Amino acid sequence: MRGLDISIxxxxxxVGAELIKLxxxxxxxxxxxRLLASPNSTGRRSKFREQIYIVEPLGEINDAKTDIAFLxxxxxxxxxxxxxxxxxGALVIDNSNAFRMHPNVPLVVPQVNPSTLAVRPRLGIVSNPNCSTIQLVRALRPLVTAFDIGQIILTTYQAASGGxxxxxxELLHGTRTALDGSAAPSAERFPFPLAFNVIPQVGEIAPEGVTLEERKLVQESRKIFGAPHLxxxxxCVRVPVLNGHSEAVYVEFEEPIRLERIxxxxxxxxxxxxxxDGIRDGYPTPRFLEDPAVVHVGRVRVNPENPRALWIWVVADNLQVGAAFNALLIAQLAIANNVIGGT
Ligand SMILES: NC(=O)c1ccc[n+]([C@@H]2O[C@H](COP(=O)([O-])OP(=O)(O)OC[C@H]3O[C@@H](n4cnc5c(N)ncnc54)[C@H](OP(=O)(O)O)[C@@H]3O)[C@@H](O)[C@H]2O)c1
Structure with a gap:
C-alpha cells in the first residue's frame, strides 16, 4: 500500500502525544x-520514525490535502x-464530542461495532467515543450480546488526565502545594481542587442535574450497541489519579445468570x-495497569440479594484505550476497508 499523508x-x-507514539x-x-497545534506550540519538535518533525500552527494546513486527519x-x-x-478529501477521525451523536457520523469502537465503518462515512468524519464509554462498551460487549439487559448502573472514578x-x-501542582503548604488550594481545570479530594462532577451540569459526561455514557452506549432503549x-466522579479511569458497574439482566458463564x-x-480466581489473582487498579491497550476487569460477582444482577470493576488507560488507541484502531480499520480519502 502507498504511504499515507497523516495530520495530527x-x-x-x-492524547496527541500518545497517538504519535502509537x-x-x-x-x-x-x-x-504533519503535527499541528495552537500557535503557542509552533516550532516544538517531535521525533517520529527517526525523523524530527516541527509542530506547525493549525492554520498552515489550510490548503493541504491529507489522507487521514486525527482531530x-x-x-x-x-x-x-x-x-x-x-x-x-481527508478521513477525519475525531476525538472530541463535536459529531458523536450526528446521525451520519459513525461512532466506532472497532472491537464492538466495526461494521459501522464498512463504507466511507457520508460526511467523511468518524467519531471516537468518550473515554468512559469506550471501556464500558468493550467490557460489556459479550454480556450485551449474550443476554437481555435490564439496566446498567455505574459510578466512574476518572483520572486527572481526562482533563x-x-x-x-493541576493535580501534581495541587498535591505538592498541599503537602508543603506553599499555596492555598486552587482549581482551574476542575470545579474544586482535586488533590486529596473527589469531585462528583465531570463536565457541565444540565438543568435536570445530569452532567455532560453522564449524558454521553447513555447516548453513546446506545448508539454503539444499536440499542436505543438501553x-x-x-x-461520574473525578478522583486524584494521574491516569486511568475506573468504573464500578452494576448490570441487571432479565434472567438469573451464573458467575461461571459470565x-x-x-x-x-x-x-x-x-x-x-483461576485466571488472574487480584483486581486491576489504575496506577499499576500492565497493558494500556486492554480493558482490565475484576471483582466480578453476582449480587447475593439478586441472582439477576452482578457487579464488575472496569479499569482502562483513558489516554490509550479511551482515545489514542481507539483512534488508531479506527484508522487501521478504515485502511483495511479501503475507506480512506484519496485511495
Ligand atoms: N484526555 C483524555 O482522556 C481524552 C479522552 C478521550 C477524548 N479526549 C478528547 O481529545 C481531545 C484532546 O484532549 P487532550 O486531553 O489531549 O487535551 P490537551 O492535553 O489539553 O491538548 C489539547 C491539544 O489541542 C491543541 N489546541 C488547543 N486549542 C487549539 C487551537 N485553537 N488550534 C489548534 N490546536 C489547539 C493544543 O495545542 P497547544 O499545546 O498548542 O495548546 C494541544 O495540542 C479533546 O477533544 C478531548 O475531549 C480526551
Whole structure:
C-alpha cells in the first residue's frame, strides 16, 4: 500500500502525544506527517520514525490535502476544522464530542461495532467515543450480546488526565502545594481542587442535574450497541489519579445468570483481561495497569440479594484505550476497508 499523508491536530496534547507514539510503532505506512497545534506550540519538535518533525500552527494546513486527519484539540476546533478537512478529501477521525451523536457520523469502537465503518462515512468524519464509554462498551460487549439487559448502573472514578495536560499539571501542582503548604488550594481545570479530594462532577451540569459526561455514557452506549432503549445511568466522579479511569458497574439482566458463564464470556473477549480466581489473582487498579491497550476487569460477582444482577470493576488507560488507541484502531480499520480519502 502507498504511504499515507497523516495530520495530527492537537499533537502537543495528552492524547496527541500518545497517538504519535502509537502511530510510530504501528504498521501504517506514513509518507508525510504533519503535527499541528495552537500557535503557542509552533516550532516544538517531535521525533517520529527517526525523523524530527516541527509542530506547525493549525492554520498552515489550510490548503493541504491529507489522507487521514486525527482531530484531538477539543470540540470547537473539531467543529470548525472537521468538515473543512473532510471536504478536502481527508478521513477525519475525531476525538472530541463535536459529531458523536450526528446521525451520519459513525461512532466506532472497532472491537464492538466495526461494521459501522464498512463504507466511507457520508460526511467523511468518524467519531471516537468518550473515554468512559469506550471501556464500558468493550467490557460489556459479550454480556450485551449474550443476554437481555435490564439496566446498567455505574459510578466512574476518572483520572486527572481526562482533563488533558492542564488537568495532570493541576493535580501534581495541587498535591505538592498541599503537602508543603506553599499555596492555598486552587482549581482551574476542575470545579474544586482535586488533590486529596473527589469531585462528583465531570463536565457541565444540565438543568435536570445530569452532567455532560453522564449524558454521553447513555447516548453513546446506545448508539454503539444499536440499542436505543438501553437503560444506563451513572454518577461520574473525578478522583486524584494521574491516569486511568475506573468504573464500578452494576448490570441487571432479565434472567438469573451464573458467575461461571459470565467469567467465561469475559475471559474469552479479545482485548479484555479478566482478573478472577483461576485466571488472574487480584483486581486491576489504575496506577499499576500492565497493558494500556486492554480493558482490565475484576471483582466480578453476582449480587447475593439478586441472582439477576452482578457487579464488575472496569479499569482502562483513558489516554490509550479511551482515545489514542481507539483512534488508531479506527484508522487501521478504515485502511483495511479501503475507506480512506484519496485511495
Ligand atoms: N484526555 C483524555 O482522556 C481524552 C479522552 C478521550 C477524548 N479526549 C478528547 O481529545 C481531545 C484532546 O484532549 P487532550 O486531553 O489531549 O487535551 P490537551 O492535553 O489539553 O491538548 C489539547 C491539544 O489541542 C491543541 N489546541 C488547543 N486549542 C487549539 C487551537 N485553537 N488550534 C489548534 N490546536 C489547539 C493544543 O495545542 P497547544 O499545546 O498548542 O495548546 C494541544 O495540542 C479533546 O477533544 C478531548 O475531549 C480526551
Amino acid at each position: 491536530i492537537g499533537a502537543t496534547g495528552a 502511530l510510530e510503532s504501528s504498521q501504517i505506512p506514513v509518507s508525510r506527517l 484531538s484539540a477539543g470540540s470547537a476546533v473539531s467543529a470548525e476544522w472537521g468538515p473543512r478537512l473532510a471536504a478536502q 488533558g495536560l492542564v488537568g495532570i499539571d 437503560r444506563v445511568t451513572s454518577t 467469567n467465561e464470556l469475559l475471559a474469552n473477549e479479545p482485548g479484555v483481561r479478566l482478573y478472577a
